[in-house]
Amino acid sequence: MSKNLSILSAKVKESLSQSIEELKQFCRIPSISAQNNSIGEAVQFLQEKITSIGGSVRVLDEVTGGFPVLYVHFEPGEKGNSNKTLLFYNHYDVQPPEPLHEWESDPFDVTERDGKLFARGIADNKGDLMARLTAIELLQKQDGGLPCHIKFLLEGEEEIGSPNLPYYLEKYSDLFKADACIWEHADRDEKNRVNLMAGVKGMAYFELTVETADMDLHSKTGPLAENAAWRLTHALASMKNSKHEILVKGFYDHILPPTEIELNYVKKMPFDEESFRENYGLKHPLITNYSGQDPREAYILNPTMTICGIQSGYYGDGSKTVLPKKALAKLDCRLVPGQDPEHIHQVISDHLHKHGFSDVSVKLLSGVKAYRSDLSDPFVSLMVRTAEVVYKCDVVLSPNNAGTGPMTDFGHNLKLPIVSTGVGWAQSKLHAPNESIRITDYEEGILHIAHVLNEFGK
Ligand SMILES: [Zn+2]
Known part of the structure; x- marks a missing residue:
């Protein structure tokens, strides 16, 4: 770890308890989009937090019956690079907490147990959003200030399928213009490897x-x-x-046939056929046995x-x-x-x-349609490189998720590379009772984002 990164790491440690305190406040707001609950309160919380750390917020609220999209902008500091813009995508809505009797603690009152924080929405994706804001707050205070332009698109309808996101992205594609985008969240896997994803099917x-x-x-x-x-x-x-x-x-x-660099990333992905079959209790061999195709290639590329x-x-x-x-x-x-x-x-x-x-x-x-970032874009390797330095573990980049999501609307409207990273772990239980993040992942997640921003602005 370089000297600058060690200094940054110490600053993250110092600010951690304050950041967690604010994360707790955010999670106390039950912003359940499916039930039209506390949306205004979540928007107000974010407006106050973002303006208090020097950002500007524009509330885009022009679709009747829809929930606002927030456009957030932070100017680069005096030594920052004004030619580069990094965009973050996050959402402030959460899934309903039901079934309530399966929660071991109140879903809207963050509880700490065994180094973990439990609350609805903490992994998907309020933890990620607060980690990013904390990183920005720390960089505001560093010599020279923020290293580049930083924008956010924050929506409140992700958990109900982002029905109005295509409208805002199309209409405001100039406003959200950026050189690269970091996606809402990602999880470590059961072997604690850090996963990054650069697209969706x-x-x-x-x-x-x-x-x-x-x-x-x-x-x-x-x-x-x-x-x-x-x-x-x-x-x-x-x-x-x-x-x-x-x-x-x-x-x-x-x-489009996969490029060589896409294939290389896929070949490096871990895949354990036995545990995959065991996890699901599969009663047949994998169907790739018929074609002889590498299961990792089939999973990501077919x-x-x-x-x-x-x-x-x-x-x-x-x-x-x-x-x-x-x-x-x-x-x-x-x-x-x-x-x-x-x-x-x-x-x-x-x-x-x-x-x-x-x-x-x-x-x-x-x-x-599917979306896959251009993996030869330097931003993709920057994300991998910075994650390897900060997390000191195996980092797995998948050219695309095997699933589908609103990343496609971003990619096709804004035409930029998109990579997901985040503070989740293998047992984060997104959308399920007892959703959680680990405090150590949260701390490292703040450091990773701060490091990415500094490197990106260079
Ligand atoms: Zn989410």
Whole structure:
């Protein structure tokens, strides 16, 4: 650790108890977006905190029925780099705390046990937000002040799916313009490795339905009448074979092949097949056994087609001899860069027509494209390098999350590299009872952000 970093580290230690005190105040505000609870109070808390440490706040509140987006700006100090801007994305809303009886302490009164702080929203993501503000507060006091322009986009609708985020990002793309972005949060894994993520997969979510009669029939009509459940399962079976190859023509069109640097990061990711199978109690070998593909590559880089549910006919106790009139399936496709949800919709419709299933309707319920940061951008290696120095442990960068999230709206509107980092741990229990962070992770998280900012401003 360099001398400057040691000094910074000592300052973080000094300010830790005050920072935790403020984090406790923030967590006491039950800003539950799903219940339209205490949103104004959370906004006011942030406005006061941010202005008290020299930032300016503009409240963007122009969508009727929506919760405000805050635009936050800190000017660089006298020795800071005014040509560089780092943007943070965080949210001030939290999930509902229910089921309350499973909490060991009040979800809205931060409790300390065994070096951990427990409260709703502390890991997702009030802890991260306060760690970042504390880092900025410390850097304000260093010789020369803040090392660059710092902006935040703070929203209050993340836990209800960020319905108005695309609107604000599109309309205010100039305001939020930056050179790079740090995403809301991330967790250490069960082996305490620090995880960074630089993208997300996209998603196309479909509902497939077929109707073969006006009413459910007696199953004695089986020799004569078409059965909706069989129609749908045949239609589904035509789209993917037993080796898990997707057979829809055009599904893999336009996929951008991974770059060498993306592949290198994926190859360095840890993956323990045995514990993965054990964790989920998998009763079959991994499906990558058919293709021989490296499971890490498949997990991060492959698009998917998943039947999420099928409904038809009778599934109660005992037997009921019925020939169902209707069948319905929900299908999600996780998409990778280059794929477009509308195009996936089109090729699935075409496939069904061509294979004699014109009566199976396919509706696109929601769609979002994938996003992957340019991993050759120096910001990405800066994030990895600074994390290795501060955390002194293995740092794993994944080119994208295997899941989906609002990072896509940011990436496509603002066109910048995005990397997530944060103060969570393997047992943070996001969205669940007894959500927590570890105080040591919080302390190191403050230091990491301060260090990133100083390096970024150089
Ligand atoms: Zn979150």
